[in-house]
Amino acid sequence: MVNNGIVVFISGRGSNLNAIINAVNDGVIKYPISAVVSDRYCEGIEISRKNKLNTLIIDHKKFKSKLSFEKELIKKIKPLNPNLIVLAGFMQILSISFIKEFKSKIINIHPSLLPSFKGLNTHARAKEAGVLIHGCTIHFVNEGIDSGKIIAQGATSISKKFSESEIEKKILNIEHILYPKVIAKLLDNEININEHNIILCYD
Ligand code: GRF
Secondary structure, X not given: OOOOOEEEEEOOOOHHHHHHHHHHHOOOOOOOEEEEEEOOOOHHHHHHHHOOOOEEEOOHHHXXXXXXXXXXXXXXXXXXXXXXXXXXXXXXXXXXXXXXXXXXXXEEEEOOOOOOXXXXXXXXXXXXXXXXXXXXXXXXXXXXXOOOOEEEEEEEEOOXXXXXXXXXXXXXXXXXXXXXXXXXXXXXXXXOOOOOOEEEEEO
16 A cells, blocks of 8 residues: 655664654654665664554675665565665665665755765774864765755864764754755755755754
C-alpha cells in the first residue's frame, strides 16, 4: 500500500531523528514517518522503536557490494513512495543510481557552513581554522560529497576557547530547530529553492 511520508536514514545517535519525531507529533511536520532505516544497529534504532515507527535495519556489512546494499534499500523504500528521504547522520555515500531513483527527494544535514568543511570532523577543523562563525547546512543530495544545492543554513559564533563538544552541542541545538522546520516547509511546498533559503542565526 502506498504510504506517503518521510523516510529517515540514520547510522548513529539519532538526535535529529528525535527532533523530527517531535515535530511530527506536534503537527509541525504534517506527514508521517513511514520508515526509519539504519545501515547498522545504533542508538537511533531505540528511539525509533520506542516511538513505534517502522524500523528497518539494513546492515551494510551483510552485502557484498554497495550496489546490492542499495538494491535492498530501494526494494524496501520504493513501495513506501516517500515524499522525502531525510538523511540524519547516515554514514553511507549514496550512488548516483540510488539518487536518481528518488530524484530531488533526498536531503541531508551537514555540521558546517558548506562549502567549508565538507566531510568528517567538521567541528575540530572549524576550531583549528579559527573561524568565528560556524553552523550547519541542509542541502539536496547529489552524487558528490556534501555538495548538493543548499536549502538552508544555521549559524552561530564560536571561538578557540570552546571545546569541540561545546561546539557540537551548540550546532546540534541549531540542527534540531532547523531540520524539522525545513522538512515541514519542503513538504508544504513553501520553499522555492531558486528564490530564497532559510537562514537562522544564534549567538
Ligand atoms: C549531525 O551532526 C549531523 O549534522 C550529521 O551527523 C550528525 C548526526 O547526529 N550529518 P544525530 O545522529 O542526529 O544525533
